[in-house]
Amino acid sequence: MLVLVKPEDFPEIRGKLIEQTPLAAYTWLRVGGPADMLFLPKDEADLAMFMAQKPAELPVFVLGAGSNLLVRDGGIAGVVIRLGPAFGALQVEDEVFIRVGAAVFDKMLAKFAAKFGIGGLSFYSGIPGSIGGALRMNAGCYGTETADVLHSVVVIDGFGRRRIVAVDELNYSYRNCGAPKDWIFVEALFKGQKADPEEIFQQMQLIQERREQSQPIREKTGGSTFKNPPDHKSWELIDQAGARGRKVGGAIMSKQHCNFMINAENASADDLEQLALSVQKSVKETSGVDLQWEIKRVGRS
Numbered sequence: 001m002l003v004l005v006k007p008e009d010f011p012e013i014r015g016k017l018i019e020q021t022p023l024a025a026y027t028w029l030r031v032g033g034p035a036d037m038l039f040l041p042k043d044e045a046d047l048a049m050f051m052a053q054k055p056a057e058l059p060v061f062v063l064g065a066g067s068n069l070l071v072r073d074g075g076i077a078g079v080v081i082r083l084g085p086a087f088g089a090l091q092v093e094d095e096v097f098i099r100v101g102a103a104v105f106d107k108m109l110a111k112f113a114a115k116f117g118i119g120g121l122s123f124y125s126g127i128p129g130s131i132g133g134a135l136r137m138n139a140g141c142y143g144t145e146t147a148d149v150l151h152s153v154v155v156i157d158g159f160g161r162r163r164i165v166a167v168d169e170l171n172y173s174y175r176n177c178g179a180p181k182d183w184i185f186v187e188a189l190f191k192g193q194k195a196d197p198e199e200i201f202q203q204m205q206l207i208q209e210r211r212e213q214s215q216p217i218r219e220k221t222g223g224s225t226f227k228n229p230p231d232h233k234s235w236e237l238i239d240q241a242g243a244r245g246r247k248v249g250g251a252i253m254s255k256q257h258c259n260f261m262i263n264a265e266n267a268s269a270d271d272l273e274q275l276a277l278s279v280q281k282s283v284k285e286t287s288g289v290d291l292q293w294e295i296k297r298v299g300r301s
């Protein structure tokens with residue numbers, strides 16, 4: 001049974017607890033219903049206290065930059081947590097390590113690393129999420145992923161306990177993190193290597209140009225809808241299935257990059273989900289491959 005909580009159930013919390021908060025504006029696809037309650041923790045101690053005090057059965061969902069999310073039209077049950085400025089630290093340690101808060105955008109980390117001549121993190125300049133989302137998704141591109149450059153993370157677990165966890169214990173695989181689902185990433189320590197800042201900025205420039213050409217980065221999209229199956233590219237399978245440009249309601253498979261869904265004309269979350277399901281079905285029929293969702297679908301229909 002769904003547990004209902006009210007802001008007044010948490011008198012010691014210093015952050016904001018807001019009931020019935022619309023979530024569409026927090027996501028790149030700009031769809032979805034409200035969160036029963038949105039929690040904006042004041043800082044890490046506040047977050048830990050909330051996690052320790054909340055009823056064990058209360059569903060909790062952590063929202064990053066919303067660039068990999070399809071929030072359904074009925075909204076999200078329980079509490080949605082969004083980390084704010086208190087989780088925005090960026091700091092160099094021992095020349096080649098960077099300590100970064102989970103609310104920092106990937107692009108900010110890439111720029112910061114470039115400025116301090118720390119190489120290996122420029123791939124983040126092309127990913128529009130936050131570090132928290134990158135840690136959960138094992139975000140990556142152009143041959144590098146988060147697990148390759150990560151040293152360790154700080155998490156708040158489902159009981160409000162702070163843990164420092166080494167990358168090897170997070171069981172990373174392609175666009176997946178094996179850490180317990182109720183762990184909230186609050187900080188990460190990345191390891192790069194000494195490099196020339198000019199060269200890093202040039203790499204970032206190339207990444208930006210490549211993205212502009214190949215992806216609809218100025219549209220309401222969630223990035224790759226499906227993961228690439230072993231030995232295949234999802235976009236090729238979708239193209240072969242004749243689904244490039246396919247429409248359902250206001251949702252369309254991008255003509256520029258046909259693994260990207262776009263909210264083109266006031267699509268509902270249901271339009272987007274039905275579109276992707278129909279593409280998945282066509283691909284199965286034409287190539288026999290079961291495409292796996294990369295976008296996370298959350299909430300009530």
Ligand SMILES: Cc1cc2nc3c(=O)[nH]c(=O)nc-3n(C[C@H](O)[C@H](O)[C@H](O)COP(=O)(O)OP(=O)(O)OC[C@H]3O[C@@H](n4cnc5c(N)ncnc54)[C@H](O)[C@@H]3O)c2cc1C
Binds near residue numbers: 185
């Ligand atoms: C135009 C475009 C291009 C993209 N290109 C790429 C690409 O090249 N490579 C790639 O990997 N991805 C890409 N993506 C997808 C997306 O940017 C990444 O998956 C990104 O890492 C998601 O981060 P986010 O902060 O937006 O997370 P969200 O979308 O908000 O959430 C994603 C998941 O992370 C979890 N999460 C978020 N923060 C935390 C936290 N602090 N603790 C625990 N869990 C958390 C959420 O609960 C959810 O399960 C692209 C998306 C777009 C729109």
